Amino acid sequence: MIEEIGRTTEGDLIINVGPQHPATHGVLHLVITLNGETIKKVEPHLGYIHRSIEKMCESLSYRQFIYVTSRMDYLSSHINNHGCALCVEKGLQIEVPQRAQYIRVIMDELTRIASHELWWGAMAMDLGAFTPFFHAFRERETITDIMEKTCGARLTMNYMVPGGVMAELHPDFQKDVKDFIQLYKSKFEEYNELVTGNVIFQNRMKSVGIISKEDAISYGCSGPVARASGVTCDIRKLYPYDIYNKVEFDEITETEGDSFARYVVRLKEMQQSIRIIEQLLDNIPEGDFQAKTKAVLKLPKGEFYQRVETARGELGVYIVSEGGTTPYRIKFRSPGFSNLSALEHMVKGLKIGDLVAAMGSLDLVIPDIDR
Amino acid sequence: MFSLENITRIIHEWLNSHFNPAFALLSEFILVGLASITLFAVLGLSLVFMERKVAAVMQIRLGPNRVGPKGIFQTTADTLKLLMKEGLVPDGADKFLFTLAPFIVMIVAMLILAPIAFARNFQIWDINIGVLYLSAVSSLSVIGILMAGWASNNKYSLLGAMRSGAQIVSYELSAGLSVLSIVVMTGSLSIKDIILSQENGWWIFKAHIPALISFVIFIIAVTAETNRAPFDMAEAESELTAGFHTEYSGMRFALFFLAEYINIFIVCAIGATLFFGGWMPLHIGQWQAFNHIMDYIPSSIWFLGKTIGLIFLIMWFRWTFPRLRIDQLLNLEWKYLLPISMFNLLLMTLVAIMGWHF
Amino acid sequence: MLNEDLKLKLTEILPAIIFEEGGEWLNAFIPPEELKAFVKQLRFSEDLHFDYLFCLTCIDWKTHFTMVYHFSSTLHRHNMVIKAKIDRINPEIETVSDIWRTAEMLEREVYDLFGVKFLHHPDLRRLIMPDDWEGWPLRKDFEDPVNMIKL
Numbered sequence: 001m002i003e004e005i006g007r008t009t010e011g012d013l014i015i016n017v018g019p020q021h022p023a024t025h026g027v028l029h030l031v032i033t034l035n036g037e038t039i040k041k042v043e044p045h046l047g048y049i050h051r052s053i054e055k056m057c058e059s060l061s062y063r064q065f066i067y068v069t070s071r072m073d074y075l076s077s078h079i080n081n082h083g084c085a086l087c088v089e090k091g092l093q094i095e096v097p098q099r100a101q102y103i104r105v106i107m108d109e110l111t112r113i114a115s116h117e118l119w120w121g122a123m124a125m126d127l128g129a130f131t132p133f134f135h136a137f138r139e140r141e142t143i144t145d146i147m148e149k150t151c152g153a154r155l156t157m158n159y160m161v162p163g164g165v166m167a168e169l170h171p172d173f174q175k176d177v178k179d180f181i182q183l184y185k186s187k188f189e190e191y192n193e194l195v196t197g198n199v200i201f202q203n204r205m206k207s208v209g210i211i212s213k214e215d216a217i218s219y220g221c222s223g224p225v226a227r228a229s230g231v232t233c234d235i236r237k238l239y240p241y242d243i244y245n246k247v248e249f250d251e252i253t254e255t256e257g258d259s260f261a262r263y264v265v266r267l268k269e270m271q272q273s274i275r276i277i278e279q280l281l282d283n284i285p286e287g288d289f290q291a292k293t294k295a296v297l298k299l300p301k302g303e304f305y306q307r308v309e310t311a312r313g314e315l316g317v318y319i320v321s322e323g324g325t326t327p328y329r330i331k332f333r334s335p336g337f338s339n340l341s342a343l344e345h346m347v348k349g350l351k352i353g354d355l356v357a358a359m360g361s362l363d364l365v366i367p368d369i370d371r
Numbered sequence: 372m373f374s375l376e377n378i379t380r381i382i383h384e385w386l387n388s389h390f391n392p393a394f395a396l397l398s399e400f401i402l403v404g405l406a407s408i409t410l411f412a413v414l415g416l417s418l419v420f421m422e423r424k425v426a427a428v429m430q431i432r433l434g435p436n437r438v439g440p441k442g443i444f445q446t447t448a449d450t451l452k453l454l455m456k457e458g459l460v461p462d463g464a465d466k467f468l469f470t471l472a473p474f475i476v477m478i479v480a481m482l483i484l485a486p487i488a489f490a491r492n493f494q495i496w497d498i499n500i501g502v503l504y505l506s507a508v509s510s511l512s513v514i515g516i517l518m519a520g521w522a523s524n525n526k527y528s529l530l531g532a533m534r535s536g537a538q539i540v541s542y543e544l545s546a547g548l549s550v551l552s553i554v555v556m557t558g559s560l561s562i563k564d565i566i567l568s569q570e571n572g573w574w575i576f577k578a579h580i581p582a583l584i585s586f587v588i589f590i591i592a593v594t595a596e597t598n599r600a601p602f603d604m605a606e607a608e609s610e611l612t613a614g615f616h617t618e619y620s621g622m623r624f625a626l627f628f629l630a631e632y633i634n635i636f637i638v639c640a641i642g643a644t645l646f647f648g649g650w651m652p653l654h655i656g657q658w659q660a661f662n663h664i665m666d667y668i669p670s671s672i673w674f675l676g677k678t679i680g681l682i683f684l685i686m687w688f689r690w691t692f693p694r695l696r697i698d699q700l701l702n703l704e705w706k707y708l709l710p711i712s713m714f715n716l717l718l719m720t721l722v723a724i725m726g727w728h729f
Numbered sequence: 730m731l732n733e734d735l736k737l738k739l740t741e742i743l744p745a746i747i748f749e750e751g752g753e754w755l756n757a758f759i760p761p762e763e764l765k766a767f768v769k770q771l772r773f774s775e776d777l778h779f780d781y782l783f784c785l786t787c788i789d790w791k792t793h794f795t796m797v798y799h800f801s802s803t804l805h806r807h808n809m810v811i812k813a814k815i816d817r818i819n820p821e822i823e824t825v826s827d828i829w830r831t832a833e834m835l836e837r838e839v840y841d842l843f844g845v846k847f848l849h850h851p852d853l854r855r856l857i858m859p860d861d862w863e864g865w866p867l868r869k870d871f872e873d874p875v876n877m878i879k880l
Binding site: 238303 | 751752753754756780781782783784786788789797799803806810829830831833834835838856857858859866867
Binding site: 124128129198201204 | 430431432600601603604692693694695696697698699
């Protein structure tokens with residue numbers, strides 16, 4: 001996994017981390033310049049999983065391109081699809097029925113919890129504790145089973161369409177989600193005991209990878225990375241979409257900006273997601289799950305931008321349309337891209353062991369960055 | 372009742388009655404050598420299997436359960452696989468040292484086996500400086516590790532070996548001081564004397580507080596000595612390299628691998644001997660009736676039970692805690708454990724002099 | 730600040746600015762030579778305070794390119810979009826990476842996919858495509874008979 005690829009004249013060592021990792025993170029290739037054990041420069045090399053999604057979408061219709069985006073940040077696939085559907089609806093001025101809005105938000109929050117669970121397990125595994133990974137997947141399995149009953153898939157759930165959702169909820173959905181919430185509440189205490197309160201974890205994560213508030217804004221960080229440095233940037237609060245303006249939840253911010261703060265922000269976000277689901281689950285109104293739309297969609301000439309809050313941060317869907325059945329240009333503003341650009345700033349001057357902790361706390365999913 | 376010392380006594384008398392004493396002694400040597408090699412093989416296999424099953428239980432899964440009933444032949448299959456792999460010696464490596472290193476680690480492990488008492492009167496060699504011998508010989512394994520790292524001709528193996536070496540040498544101090552505190556109470560370095568002195572109760576109960584502190588420091592120190600998590604930064608997969616045994620494959624790797632588990636068994640055996648009485652059953656002071664009942668359980672079962680309990684504890688650590696960074700690891704030893712263990716030694720001496728133990 | 734006030738303020742700073750109607754946020758076209766001075770004002774003036782650059786991209790209109798910058802302010806919570814038309818044969822524009830650090834990687838991506846040269850960029854080279862790739866993939870006239878399948 002590690003090989004030396006060169007030396008600069010001052011005796012620095014240049015090594016590769018990746019692109020194949022024993023843990024998760026996907027295919028991230030970092031070229032690190034070390035002086036002894038101290039990191040001097042970190043350079044990400046991207047493109048190992050570049051699938052030219054933006055170019056591909058230029059030849060797909062407005063109904064088809066949504067499903068390619070599930071493969072971008074595959075851990076928040078519902079939220080990606082939601083963002084694309086909202087952008088198309090913005091262009092066509094479609095009114096989404098209330099029932100569909102409730103279902104979309106519940107699915108989004110379940111996806112957020114599943115994504116944070118996987119992040120939690122992978123981060124603990126990077127730091128050396130192997131057991132939390134299995135515990136995290138136990139909860140994630142419950143969520144993917146719920147998704148599978150309704151959407152038919154476990155990872156890339158192609159469930160959102162412009163106008164609503166694709167199919168009606170499974171009859172067991174509400175009961176399953178209620179059982180899951182019961183299970184989750186009892187397990188959440190375990191997580192805190194096992195990992196958060198452990199002195200070794202805290203020593204590995206506190207004061208590691210600090211980024212200040214101004215730097216976080218300048219580097220374009222969003223999501224838990226920016227919120228841990230004190231930036232209030234939750235799109236669900238600032239520019240609410242669907243029924244986020246009707247539910248009550250807190251935006252979690254911390255001030256230290258180190259890896260431990262990012263960790264705590266994500267854990268508390270999971271609890272807020274549970275709170276949102278509880279408020280919505282029993283009150284899903286009756287009605288259509290999909291608005292009536294034409295079979296072939298044609299957006300009017302113009303530009304449309306929609307922002308959604310994925311598990312990683314702010315995803316932007318920018319559609320430039322010339323009036324045809326396929327978009328003229330689509331740009332996906334991915335949260336991981338900007339979060340990754342802040343990595344070098346965070347770990348300069350730290351040791352190699354700290355790089356792993358900082359990278360884990362950023363929660364990078366490389367297909368999201370490479371598109 | 373069943374006792375291992377009967378077996379040795381029968382063999383000894385049979386040999387002496389049929390052959391001249393020199394030949395009998397020689398054949399006893401050979402028998403003991405074969406027995407310890409067999410013990411190693413069996414121990415290695417069962418401990419690896421135990422580790423995998425314990426890990427599985429803690430991670431809510433099943434563990435190996437296909438090879439043999441309940442998966443008990445898994446490690447045999449793994450060892451066969453390692454035997455048949457190509458044993459590659461890297462190009463620029465120092466061939467002699469490269470081949471020698473795993474053997475040194477193995478030989479040291481075998482040498483340490485000598486003074487350990489497995490049951491009543493079932494000890495290979497009751498040397499009068501038993502504990503000192505154990506500390507001294509176990510330090511030799513560092514040479515094997517450094518040799519492996521150097522001879523691999525790989526910068527990262529060398530780095531990993533240096534880190535391992537630094538870690539082991541540092542934690543030997545705390546382990547040694549903890550062991551010394553029990554020797555202060557016993558007044559003798561010989562293993563047999565230490566066990567016999569626990570006839571009226573184990574040292575961890577008799578010498579209450581200082582012995583408890585010693586035990587905790589001892590467990591932490593031996594986890595670090597055997598390079599186990601949470602102190603396995605030098606060989607962690609998601610860190611820099613696979614440590615000093617990166618370049619080893621095939622049978623040589625199998626030797627390192629087995630030597631690690633045997634080291635765990637040995638340090639747990641030492642811990643059980645010093646703090647929990649070795650093969651001595653649980654006696655409480657002068658309660659003759661209770662002691663008599665406890666004596667019915669054979670001493671070898673007592674010894675095995677205590678050792679396996681401590682091994683389980685060490686495995687529990689691995690699957691619960693994350694890793695310490697290398698500087699945090701050395702910090703822990705030099706700034707915290709060493710001063711505490713030195714103070715504890717003084718405390719134990721005070722307790723011994725004033726007679727504040729049971 | 731409301732759109733009307735923003736329009737007044739921006740026209741004060743740069744009279745050559747042209748506003749585009751229709752659209753969720755304020756859209757403005759500026760000449761590319763004025764970009765650097767203009768965005769410095771956007772970033773550092775107190776009542777504008779656009780400190781969050783959240784999208785930087787390029788659109789290929791077959792006769793020219795349009796660079797698109799989406800700005801947001803974390804203090805005043807207003808958003809706007811700046812566009813600049815640049816030449817297609819020899820596309821060049823000033824970098825903004827010294828004002829917003831996020832632009833470093835975003836501009837590298839635009840260079841990689843469109844071929845737009847960013848003047849005074851600290852490290853302009855390909856990001857996603859392999860280092861020896863020929864051609865600019867996201868341009869409309871990009872042909873790749875091996876990898877591209879035309880439906």
